[in-house]
Amino acid sequence: MLATRRIRRWKPVALATAAALAGLTASTLTATPAAATTTAYDTTYYKNAVGKTGTSLKSSLHTIISSQTKISYSAVWNALKVTDQDPNNSNNVILLYSGVSRSKSLNGGDLGDWNREHTWAKSHGDFGEVTGPGTDLHHLRPADVQVNSIRGNKDFDNGGSTVSGGGGSLTDSDSFEPRDADKGDVARMILYMAVRYDGGDGFADLEPNEKVDNGSAPYMGKLSVLKQWNEQDPPSAFEEKRNQAIYDTYQHNRNPFIDHPEWVEAIW
Numbered sequence: 001m002l003a004t005r006r007i008r009r010w011k012p013v014a015l016a017t018a019a020a021l022a023g024l025t026a027s028t029l030t031a032t033p034a035a036a037t038t039t040a041y042d043t044t045y046y047k048n049a050v051g052k053t054g055t056s057l058k059s060s061l062h063t064i065i066s067s068q069t070k071i072s073y074s075a076v077w078n079a080l081k082v083t084d085q086d087p088n089n090s091n092n093v094i095l096l097y098s099g100v101s102r103s104k105s106l107n108g109g110d111l112g113d114w115n116r117e118h119t120w121a122k123s124h125g126d127f128g129e130v131t132g133p134g135t136d137l138h139h140l141r142p143a144d145v146q147v148n149s150i151r152g153n154k155d156f157d158n159g160g161s162t163v164s165g166g167g168g169s170l171t172d173s174d175s176f177e178p179r180d181a182d183k184g185d186v187a188r189m190i191l192y193m194a195v196r197y198d199g200g201d202g203f204a205d206l207e208p209n210e211k212v213d214n215g216s217a218p219y220m221g222k223l224s225v226l227k228q229w230n231e232q233d234p235p236s237a238f239e240e241k242r243n244q245a246i247y248d249t250y251q252h253n254r255n256p257f258i259d260h261p262e263w264v265e266a267i268w
Contacts (some may be wrong), residue, residue, distance in 0.1 A: 041259060049256070053266045061195050061256050061263070068253035071137070073129045076116050077107055079250050080142045083242045094238065096141035096185070097151065097178050098167040109145060117143035119186055120193040121153035125204035125218030133197050133206070137246045138255045139189040151176045155212040155221040156186060156229075174213040175222075184233030187226040188257040191264055194220075195256070208268070223268060230257070230264045 042050050049060040071079060081104045086092040092101040095114055106113050119139040127133040143151075147166050157175035162168075168179040178186050190208060199205030204218035211221045235258045243258045257264055 041254070045254065046256065046259070055267075057263060058195055058267045062198055065192070065196050065253045065256065066201070068251040070131050071135055071250060072131060073116075073135045076135055076137065076140055079137055080116065080140065081107075082249065083137060083245045084142050087238065087241075093142045095147075096143045096182055097147050097163070097169050098144050098165055099179060099181060100144065100165075100167070102142075102144075107142070111145060113145050114142045115145050115148055117141050117148045117151070119189040120206065120220055123153045123216050124214055124220055125197075125206050126216055127197075127203055130203075132201070133193065133203050136193070136196070137250055138192050138196070138243075138253075141185075141189075153215075155214055156190070157212050157222045157225050180233065181236075182233070183229035184231075184235065184261070185239055187229040187233075187264070188235070188239075188255060188261065190220050190226055191230075191257050191268070192255040195267075196253075227264055227268060230261055235261060 045064065046061075049057055049064060052060055081093060084093040084095075085104075086094050086101045089101055091103060093104055093114065094101055096117055096119070102114050107115065109115055117140065118134070119141060120133070122128050122134055125133070129135065144165060147163060147169070150163050150166070150171055151169075154171065154174060154176040156177065158170075158177050160170035160172035160175065160177060163171050163176075166179065167181075169182075170177040177183075194206050194208050197203050197206045206218050206220070208223040208226060209219045209221050210223055211219065214221060239258055243255050247254045
């Protein structure tokens with residue numbers, strides 16, 4: 001019988017050193033990665049990817065995760081009420097960027113509402129809200145309407161001024177920095193999109209790069225910062241539960257970087 005616990009291949013000493021150099025406090029880092037429950041997928045779902053690196057790993061993962069059930073943009077509302085449910089209050093969802101717990105019923109477009117944030121901005125590749133990249137739950141999250149508007153279609157990078165109601169998020173003219181607790185989530189969502197949508201199914205070939213202000217080009221930066229965030233903020237229990245809900249109930253595909261965050265470095 002396969003074990004259900006996975007051992008993460010993180011480098012605690014290196015992470016601690018990096019945190020010290022960056023002047024981070026202990027609370028900045030996710031204290032302990034959640035106990036994993038995905039080892040069995042290595043011999044089933046990921047069996048054709050395990051052991052590979054670089055473009056070979058990326059290609060294998062693309063093939064694996066491209067087998068998915070697609071949902072409509074209207075169906076995303078109800079899906080997010082399940083995938084992002086507050087574990088301490090089943091009437092609420094947890095909002096990306098701010099970390100606020102807000103009533104599920106307050107979905108909409110008015111101030112005080114939450115709406116559907118495309119973490120990979122839909123203008124980067126011009127896919128809009130079309131079924132496929134525009135409705136992929138692995139990068140769609142509930143977010144405060146005002147905070148979502150401030151993020152807009154900006155790339156991700158460090159620095160800027162405080163975002164009002166953003167839980168510690170920062171922004172400047174061409175980039176957005178999520179609060180510390182969401183940094184790894186954002187990185188893994190962006191890199192999932194880059195692997196899933198490679199131009200082979202009628203949509204743009206989405207790729208991370210080292211730029212900000214990418215505009216309508218199918219790129220999202222900043223890769224080096226996203227890689228740093230992936231290590232700084234390992235997958236949480238909330239993130240893993242979300243991944244499982246999307247796999248079990250909605251799309252039937254997984255974000256491999258939540259199951260194996262070390263694959264980020266193996267590819268990029």
